[in-house]
Amino acid sequence: MRLEVERLSTGYGRVPVVRDVGFTIEPGRLTAILGHNGAGKTTLLRAIVGVLPAREGSIRFSGTEVSRLRPHLRVRRGLAYVPQGQQAFGQLTAAENLRLVADYYGAAGRRRVADALDLFPALRELLARPAGLLSGGQRQQLAIARALVTDPELLVLDEPTEGIQPSVVTEIQEAIATLTRARELSVLLVEQHVGFAVAAADEFLVLTSGRLSHRGPGGPGAAAEAHRVLAL
């Protein structure tokens, strides 16, 4: 889908956090949002997915205004959100975590679970294990796999590699790159791993104190520019 964010402002209580932010993601493109701690990246994502109301501005999914829709209605329009922190139902097995979503979609859901496991083959060996006993990296893969079972058109990922050991970070990075190549999935990615995020992205945006302070094309050669901008 095409995501269009226009003049978006939001915050908590009376405190403004995100101010006058606008950008577009074309179908099948990946946009990375960079910025220092506290810049408002998570807050921006929360407004786009609808867990935090927009104060001003508009959010459109393929031309339809969604900024007043509750989160589950945005999900119905093709959004999937993987929040920070490798979230899963810890008492349920990895398989049950996937089935919880897949059952809703019947046979299509089962096919999508198989596809998601092709993307994260390491999870196949772990399906019987309670999610609470998986490593952070494995749980993050499970969280992304579960989001993919909904067959999203827009995937919003908040720091998917945060606190995860480097070998698993590489697996997650490769999966994200594969996803964006393979289908018309638009991805909005907040990342601390600037090098990876910018290399994988079609465009990167820098948020500074809640405002967009820089935007540039992504790609393998763009990381130096992103690092330079962030060091300013």
Ligand SMILES: Nc1ncnc2c1ncn2[C@@H]1O[C@H](COP(=O)(O)OP(=O)(O)OP(=O)(O)O)[C@@H](O)[C@H]1O
């Ligand atoms: N629930 C909340 N209530 C009040 N203020 C909040 C809340 N959550 C975040 N903030 C504040 O909003 C600002 C932006 O936070 P946010 O989490 O969006 O930043 P971030 O760029 O995602 O940071 P990080 O990289 O550390 O995750 C910060 O000043 C933070 O303290």
